[in-house]
Amino acid sequence: MRPKVVLFGDSITRESFSKGGWGAALAHHFSRTADVVLRGYNGYNTRWALKGANRAMHGTCADGEHPLVLTVFFGANDASLPDRSSGFQHVPLDEYQSNLRSIISFFKERWPTTKFLLITPPPIDEDGRRRNPFGGNLSGLSERTNTCTGAYARACIAVATEYNIPVIDIWSKMQQFSGWEKSFLCDGLHFTASGNGILFEEVVAKFKEMGVSIDNLPIDLPLFDKLDSYDPLKVAFAS
Amino acid sequence: MRPKVVLFGDSITRESFSKGGWGAALAHHFSRTADVVLRGYNGYNTRWALKGANRAMHGTCADGEHPLVLTVFFGANDASLPDRSSGFQHVPLDEYQSNLRSIISFFKERWPTTKFLLITPPPIDEDGRRRNPFGGNLSGLSERTNTCTGAYARACIAVATEYNIPVIDIWSKMQQFSGWEKSFLCDGLHFTASGNGILFEEVVAKFKEMGVSIDNLPIDLPLFDKLDSYDPLKVAFAS
Numbered sequence: 043m044r045p046k047v048v049l050f051g052d053s054i055t056r057e058s059f060s061k062g063g064w065g066a067a068l069a070h071h072f073s074r075t076a077d078v079v080l081r082g083y084n085g086y087n088t089r090w091a092l093k094g095a096n097r098a099m100h101g102t103c104a105d106g107e108h109p110l111v112l113t114v115f116f117g118a119n120d121a122s123l124p125d126r127s128s129g130f131q132h133v134p135l136d137e138y139q140s141n142l143r144s145i146i147s148f149f150k151e152r153w154p155t156t157k158f159l160l161i162t163p164p165p166i167d168e169d170g171r172r173r174n175p176f177g178g179n180l181s182g183l184s185e186r187t188n189t190c191t192g193a194y195a196r197a198c199i200a201v202a203t204e205y206n207i208p209v210i211d212i213w214s215k216m217q218q219f220s221g222w223e224k225s226f227l228c229d230g231l232h233f234t235a236s237g238n239g240i241l242f243e244e245v246v247a248k249f250k251e252m253g254v255s256i257d258n259l260p261i262d263l264p265l266f267d268k269l270d271s272y273d274p275l276k277v278a279f280a281s
Numbered sequence: 282m283r284p285k286v287v288l289f290g291d292s293i294t295r296e297s298f299s300k301g302g303w304g305a306a307l308a309h310h311f312s313r314t315a316d317v318v319l320r321g322y323n324g325y326n327t328r329w330a331l332k333g334a335n336r337a338m339h340g341t342c343a344d345g346e347h348p349l350v351l352t353v354f355f356g357a358n359d360a361s362l363p364d365r366s367s368g369f370q371h372v373p374l375d376e377y378q379s380n381l382r383s384i385i386s387f388f389k390e391r392w393p394t395t396k397f398l399l400i401t402p403p404p405i406d407e408d409g410r411r412r413n414p415f416g417g418n419l420s421g422l423s424e425r426t427n428t429c430t431g432a433y434a435r436a437c438i439a440v441a442t443e444y445n446i447p448v449i450d451i452w453s454k455m456q457q458f459s460g461w462e463k464s465f466l467c468d469g470l471h472f473t474a475s476g477n478g479i480l481f482e483e484v485v486a487k488f489k490e491m492g493v494s495i496d497n498l499p500i501d502l503p504l505f506d507k508l509d510s511y512d513p514l515k516v517a518f519a520s
Contacts, residue, residue: 043340044339044340057309059312060309061300061301062300066298066300066302066305066308067298069304070296070298070299073295074295074322077340080312080316082312083502086505090502090505094502098501100282100501101285101346103343104344105343131505262336262339263322263325263329263336266323266325266370267324267416269329
């Protein structure tokens, strides 16, 4: 049975199948070997993700089937400042960590053979947020700051370390490139094509470290240039 | 349970999750309401697709679950000319029709509640094929012609009519636009971003006629701006 890669996250996951998105690129990369299942929920923080985790996963897997990998990518909304325009989405840092632990524990119990990958929230370009105010934000103030989101990124890494789970620190990774603010982020928070590209490459590399690679995943049907038009079908298509 | 849209086809389906692809665009369009499952097999004709149909669908659905929609999109390889460089992939016209009938019958029996959508092979730009020869084709001759592929497109439509199944005649649709050869096809056969765009729009419109639309599919978890941060969770997330 073709294995599944489930992407659980907020709008940065949901948008991952838009043009040039990192999720669609993963689906293309694994197109003959694994199904990429999108579970992205705009605006969600870990509080709501934890409450919704069970229902969100309805239909992802058959009974007894466990995904090969689950990516958990939350924090960008938790890190909204409590006293600014998206304060509604804010989750305190210690609750964010505790929610991440609960999400992991929930899935570890449900899918004990699944490999987990945590992804930190990406960096914030406050200028980009001010230029692209969300909803009714007329305050002229960014509802997130890069410093605050950095604390959530470190908290995410700490949980990964605690559970011995691989993690992508996309908050730090992006900031290694000069001009990251505009080249990787289209509105100070969500990804440009280049931003999607860098996360895609990080995910593929991390998956490989975890043993998940097109080099070792079987394909379900033979490649067409390995077929004779008639004769070897019985062997090639035996099911 | 979130319904599934399964895309079964050849390389034009497989490539549908590459950048700007029609499959990824569908996954994005239905991102909160349906899962788009990719089953694209490069180079496959209906002969091989029929032989592999059972194994190809392993893991798409749980026992007793039927996809909401299955798209069946073959013919571009069947229509390879028997006496040219891709003759290996050629399937005679009457066998192509018979294979399409068998594929539909197989899935109708397996998934009686599933809606089917047939898609004809797209038109061929022979100049594009000559400029982008596949594999060892040094003959200077296109291994497909638009006239021949047109016959397969009409045969596909005839099967759809026979079974009362919706069909997208992408062969005719693309040719309604002047300059279709280069604007919709990148190598005389596969799609450019514009070509992907036109098929995506056709699929969304046809799905809507079939009653499959984001307007009437339920979302599995509430939209975040409908949530209060704490109180309504018990109701909103009841599972």
